[in-house]
Amino acid sequence: MTAVTTLDTPAAVTSSRGPRGLLWAMLRLHRWALWFWLLLVAVGAGALLWAYGPGADAAWAEYHKAGCGSTTPPDLGCDLIGPAYTRYDTFVGVGAGILGLAPFLTAAWAGGALIGRELESGTAQLAWTQSVSPARWLAAKLAVPAALLTTGMLLLTLLHRLLWSTDGPLRAAMGSRSWYQGTTFEANGTLATSYALLGLAVGVLAALLQRRALPALGLAVVVLALLTTVLGTVRPYLWPLETLTNKHEYPAYIGMVVDEGALTSTGARVADPICVDNTKCLAEHDIVGFYRDYHPSSHFWPLQLVETGIVLAVAALTVLVAFRLLNRRTGAAV
Amino acid sequence: MTGVRAPRGPRGLIWATLRVHRTALIFWGLALTAATVCLVWMYAIADDARRGNVPCAEPAHDGYPSCSSVEAITVDDTYTQGIALVTTALTYAIFPVAAWAGGALVGRELENGTARLAWTQSVTPARWLAARLAVPAVLLTAATGTVTLLGLWARQDDDPNLVGDWYYPDVFLGTGPTAVVYPLAGLALGALAGLLLRRALPAAGVGFAAALLLYNLLERNRETLWPTVTRAEAGGFELPRSAWQMGWNDSLTRATYHPRSHFWPLQYVETGIVLAIAAAATLAAFAVLRRRTP
Amino acid sequence: MTETAIEAAALGKGFGRRRKQALDDCSFRLLTGSVCAVVGPNGAGKSTLLSLAAGLLRPTDGTITVLGAAPAAVRERLAYVAQDKPLHPQLTVADTLRYGRELNPGRWDDQVAERIVAEGELEAGARIRTLSGGQRTRVALALALGKRPELLLLDEPMADLDPLARHQLMATLMADAAEHGTTVVMSSHVVAELDGACDHLLLLGAGRVRLSGPLDDLLAAHRLVTGRADASLDPHTVVESRTTGRQTTALVRPEGPLGPSWQATAPTLEELVLAHLRAPEAPALRLDDVREAAV
Incomplete structure (x- = not known):
């Protein structure tokens, strides 16, 4: 048997231009x-x-x-x-x-x-x-x-x-x-x-x-x-969320909001009881502010x-x- | 009595079609079951969802419940998402079909010759194609019909806050006879692609592309399928939410729109x-088959 | 000393979760330069054996060595044509040959491949999709021979060919093999197709080796005998015997001189194979090492 080396022999007799070997086969088979x-x-x-x-x-x-x-x-x-x-x-x-x-x-x-x-x-x-x-x-x-x-x-x-x-x-x-x-x-x-x-x-x-x-x-x-x-x-x-809080109303809507709600005087997050501007209602629920968890647009690349x-x-x-x-x-x- | 005992269940070509496409049949069964379970569940929580989506006052007065109690109800989100999920899946059924x-x-059977196997088993090509189309068509119609009716039942009063306005693309397609005929058109277009190309993968691709084209063409031109209503008033006016607004003039005194009553004409x-289109594709498929076989 | 082309030791291959054995405890040896026929009924494991030798499957038991190495390590040096002659349907004949050239850099011989295609009067621009079964076989063989293999594995190569093309292609194949000293392993269930072309036989049955060895030695080890039905064949090994009336015909492996009551003739390849196929319980016979011992 003749010894065969696959590396140092010139590629093929009829050398045509363009991609060769497996690359050619891939491109030809999946031409469509x-x-x-x-x-x-x-x-x-x-x-x-x-x-x-x-x-x-x-x-x-x-x-x-x-x-x-x-x-x-x-x-x-x-x-x-x-x-x-x-x-x-x-x-x-x-x-x-x-x-x-x-x-x-x-x-x-x-x-x-x-x-x-x-x-x-x-x-x-x-x-x-x-x-x-x-x-x-x-x-x-x-x-x-x-x-x-x-x-x-x-x-x-x-x-x-x-x-x-x-x-x-x-x-x-x-x-x-x-x-x-x-x-x-x-x-x-x-x-x-x-x-x-x-x-x-x-x-x-x-x-x-x-x-x-x-x-x-x-x-x-x-x-x-x-x-x-x-x-x-x-x-x-x-990516870690950022939080905005505000005393009387919700913080501005400035990005991808993930969670929002109301804050009590102890800082606990509760569901908004929707008192709107009713101070009596707010006091009743011990609401002192509102929060929004969100991603600002600067979080685009980290995310x-x-x-x-x-x-x-x-x-x-x-x-x-x-x-x-x-x-x-x-x-x-x- | 004759000697051979007939097995129970479907016979002949119907049996053959069901057996060859058992995976698809199982998928069909699973999809139908999932949609049914989801819609029955939606129906069960429909009343609660409506309680979570009512006008409220803070504090409660004049018969309005307190907003905090209404807001605490989250079941309306579940309901909205469940209904939307099934409706969207129903309107997209044309693509996988x-x-x-x-x-x-069709394509695979023509490619590997099993269609010819059937044609030499005492089944004419036309009967073979008829069975290949009729059995899925019946099953598809049964499934889409069931899901559409269950959907209407689960939607109850069609509160647009919960289930969307009638003119939303998905809602429109998923709440009338269009939900049934779109998958049938997909079936016919796919079968025609299979017969023309006679190879599985290209036919799947072309069938999908044809369905995509049909779907988007009709969605873009839906509002032109029935004449719009024009209303003009000096001093301006507002249209109810149920109006599908097409356009206003610059001074907002004249509007063209489809009122809700146009739902059925547009559907028809x-x-x-x-x-x-489904019928034309089916006829073309039979014509292609006849030209190619004796 | 002659080199070994294929050596299998306790080779086994099971498929599926329940490990249905397609091949079980197969041992045989094939020397380079042989032309070996792999014969057996449908489902005997012929295709599995050839796939294992081609490095397309991994054995579940035992080992197989091809050209002195694992099959996967000598990929360049062996060629394989599968039973259904898979080719890319979207390529033209010319592109298919180029496919072989591109994937076998430094090895490919355009002339050999083009000659085989030319003998079939195939158009270079014809798509594989449009070819008949026989024409596809021809292209598949061209692809296999074009890479100048040292070992050529052919699974039912001639099944799709008409008798004339079969004869012609077989002659081309054998001439090529003889010229280059190529080892050829060819499976078939048509015994007549192999007679005269092969010098080695491997008979498989139910995943096991039934007969293996140089064809001449195997034929010499068997006798087709005819005699009276009541005569004894002890101590010879009876492969198969049939009695019609008062006369018995049997294929035996003589363990010594046959008695005078028996008329003995040398069996043909077809008789040898058919007798073993009809008698699945007959003991296996391996004569692989005989020739080497004789050299």
Whole structure:
């Protein structure tokens, strides 16, 4: 037998340009998914850029034309929504919606087409007997989509932040979108990207568990929905809350309010008996002030980064389990 | 008596359809049970929820209860969330149904050849497709119909403070015949995608996308499905909460809106459109099948 | 001394929670350069054995060594074609060959792969999805041979081919194997397909090794005998015997000279295999080490 070295021989006789080896195989096999992702990113980026430029201008023009924005306080009816603002809102919604939907599409695709279908039809085994160890195969299946997802999601996130940084007055005028609301919160930071990576990991593990495309697709989407729901519920408690207190009425509403109520003279927190201005009632209940537990907008990054850390840790753990499972099943040395 | 004893339960093609899609059937059963349990529970706490959501005075006078006692009741939040959860799930049923119909019901069978297995088991392709569509359609209709009726029962007096205004997208879709026909349209669109693409995963994706498109197109254009009412008064006026407001002129003296009485006309038109799409997709599916098989 | 291509020691593989044994306590040895037929009824464990040898499954008991190492460590040096010939349906024939080239850097031989495809008159631009079963088999074999394996594992390779293509492809395969000294392990339940091509036999039944060894030695160890029904076959091992009227026909492993009352002939491969398949209780026979001892 001839000794074979895989490293120092020139790659192939008919050297064509472009990606090589496992990377080529990944891009070629999932060409449709790649095009779809590029299209999705292009649509999202286009929508956000349009909203940032002409969309916002048209909404402002409409607002001023209605005689709003010149007097303070604004006229009644200035928060009524006109067609230009509706269009603007739709485009923002498309951009943010793609950021929100991408993790679920990723999970479905990873569970179905990326891994599940290959295990079901035996093409995974084909790769494993074409000099690619299962571990390398899985690593490529994870790394290539992860790189493309991260790039696309970060690009859309940056565009969303660009839009967010300039449309503050419009948001204030129309009373729409706050920094802490679900989609906005995720689209403005590292969370949307990390959820997409979590979707990839969950889809891969679901497929390795189910070994069939459609059940894996279903399982991946359901599990990701559960994970996002749980994390969304615990989100306010991932960073210490700040508290505002006030003597006669509630403190101003200035951020993500998590808890509120009344304070007694001993400093105990009680449910508001809703006395409003009735001093007798307040005295009866021994109410001396009110409090609000909240996150100011300066907590955006701490909250964002803690949750990102958790999501990425869960994703890493999922990937680890996936590799373990594959290794146990194939008995393969790396 | 003939020699072979017939087993009890469904027979023939119906049995075959149910057996092949047992996981989906179990999922259907679980979803229906969960929705039923939730709505019965909501009905049970409906009265308490209404006591937690009434005008109050501090201190109690003129027959108004004291606000502290009303505020202490938190069951109204549970009620609102429970009703909203089931209603939203009901209106979103079209999406998993469309993906499932494209992927598992039709696409997978055509991809791996089990459809042909059925066609060689003395079942004509048309009868095969008819069974594949009819059985899920009946089960879906039964489930969505039940949940819609239970929802109306649990909503009781439709207090908008608790269950939302009639023109909210979810509330509108979840409280009338639209709740039943949307999943049927999803079924038909998914099946058509499955027959056209003949592969499970692409069909699931296209079925889902078609459902998404239909849902969003109708949601964006719902208010145009019936002529609005215009009311104009010099000096301005206010519209009741039950009015679905479309727009005002600049001086707030003229408004266009849908009054509550437009709920049924809007429902009928939308139901008709969705049913027509479902029927067209079903006919197209049969036509595709006939062109492809002898 | 000849090297060992595959060596299994007490190899076992169970599936599922209840550990249903697909393979149980299998031991055999195959020398490099052999062409080995793995024969057995449906469900005997042929596919499981080939998957284990290809490093696609982990054994639950025992060990399997391929080309002197664990199967997973010699991935580049072995090729495997699964029973249902999995290929990516969305790729074209040319892309499928490129797939092999990209995944086997430094090893891939374009000429071999393209010759096999060309013999089937396949268009390079045709998608795998549109090919017939036989054409897919051809592409799958091209993918396996293109990586220049030292050990070629084929699971029911010829099942989808017409007789002409089967003959032609088998000839290509054997010529290639002979030229490069490739070890070939081929499973089949069609014995006729293997006759004349193989020099080694592995007969599996219910997950166990029934017969294993060089084909000539195995055939030489058996005799097909005919005689009167009341004659005794002691002390020979009777694999299977059938009595029609007053005459008995039996396949035996002689333990010494057969008596004059028996007419003995050498069995064919098909007779040897069929007799063992019909008699699942017959004792196993391993002759793997005979040749090595003789060398």
